[in-house]
Amino acid sequence: MVLRMRTKVKALPGCPMSRCMALLGGCWTPEVLWSLSDGPRRFSELRRDIPAISAKVLTGRLRDLEERGVLARHVMPTSPPTVEYELTSLGQELLPAIRSIVEVGSRLLLRDSPA
Amino acid sequence: MVLRMRTKVKALPGCPMSRCMALLGGCWTPEVLWSLSDGPRRFSELRRDIPAISAKVLTGRLRDLEERGVLARHVMPTSPPTVEYELTSLGQELLPAIRSIVEVGSRLLLRDSPA
DNA sequence: CGGCTCTCGTTACCATCGGAAACCACGTAT
DNA sequence: ATACGTGGTTTCCGATGGTAACGAGAGCCG
Numbered sequence: 001m002v003l004r005m006r007t008k009v010k011a012l013p014g015c016p017m018s019r020c021m022a023l024l025g026g027c028w029t030p031e032v033l034w035s036l037s038d039g040p041r042r043f044s045e046l047r048r049d050i051p052a053i054s055a056k057v058l059t060g061r062l063r064d065l066e067e068r069g070v071l072a073r074h075v076m077p078t079s080p081p082t083v084e085y086e087l088t089s090l091g092q093e094l095l096p097a098i099r100s101i102v103e104v105g106s107r108l109l110l111r112d113s114p115a
Numbered sequence: 116m117v118l119r120m121r122t123k124v125k126a127l128p129g130c131p132m133s134r135c136m137a138l139l140g141g142c143w144t145p146e147v148l149w150s151l152s153d154g155p156r157r158f159s160e161l162r163r164d165i166p167a168i169s170a171k172v173l174t175g176r177l178r179d180l181e182e183r184g185v186l187a188r189h190v191m192p193t194s195p196p197t198v199e200y201e202l203t204s205l206g207q208e209l210l211p212a213i214r215s216i217v218e219v220g221s222r223l224l225l226r227d228s229p230a
Numbered sequence: 231c232g233g234c235t236c237t238c239g240t241t242a243c244c245a246t247c248g249g250a251a252a253c254c255a256c257g258t259a260t
Numbered sequence: 261a262t263a264c265g266t267g268g269t270t271t272c273c274g275a276t277g278g279t280a281a282c283g284a285g286a287g288c289c290g
Contacts, residue, residue: 042237042238043237043238043239044236044237044238055238055239055240056239056240056241058239059238059239059240078237079237080236080237080238081237081238082237082238083237083238083239
């Protein structure tokens with residue numbers, strides 16, 4: 001009788017990860033948050049920051065994130081009207097996770113191309 | 116002429132985030148990595164840890180992650196044969212990001228239900 | 231005056247992806 | 261003999277994302 005059951009191994013406790021992923025889940029969301037991390041940015045700036053994202057998906061993400069209270073949308077009364085997106089305080093709270101992802105990525109890049 | 120162009124605002128520097136997201140991107144990937152973070156686990160254990168994931172997607176994720184060198188698959192010569200998945204050293208390197216996500220989630224949960 | 235550009239999107243269409251449920255082969259327990 | 265647990269695969273369908281075209285409104289250029 002070899003390695004039959006491990007009923008003792010119980011599932012990890014109630015998931016804080018789900019709570020966080022509910023906010024930064026979805027395609028391109030971490031990139032958008034990262035791009036907004038050092039100040040408000042406009043729609044077209046976000047598109048330039050993240051060239052691979054399509055306008056449709058960017059619109060969708062911004063709407064989602066606004067609805068969840070992660071960012072705020074400000075329409076400026078200029079001509080042509082410009083729109084700025086800015087992290088709310090809830091959005092700011094997500095930044096440690098985003099920064100950590102970026103840090104890990106940086107470390108991996110360094111290893112890829114050593115000095 | 117109001118707020119016409121902000122050419123000075125240049126895109127963020129070359130993206131380490133992409134490097135990291137290439138590994139932990141994909142549905143359920145963070146959950147899987149988190150579940151593997153404190154030791155090797157078997158297929159059915161992962162399913163129990165993450166009840167919402169379907170077998171199909173879990174299989175797919177595990178194959179992807181194995182291919183990218185994030186985890187290793189070990190078939191144990193038992194009966195019935197059991198399969199264990201374990202983080203590689205590359206996988207270990209992703210853990211800081213995962214832990215940070217979990218931390219942020221914990222903080223959010225605490226705020227949701229204050230003492 | 232006619233057309234081009236810039237703003238921030240929307241729309242239609244299609245490919246891919248994820249979710250749900252059924253199924254499978256093998257071996258063991260009852 | 262029957263049922264169950266192992267680690268998946270298969271099928272079908274709805275949701276999601278990518279591509280490309282179009283839109284209104286204002287400014288700019290010749």
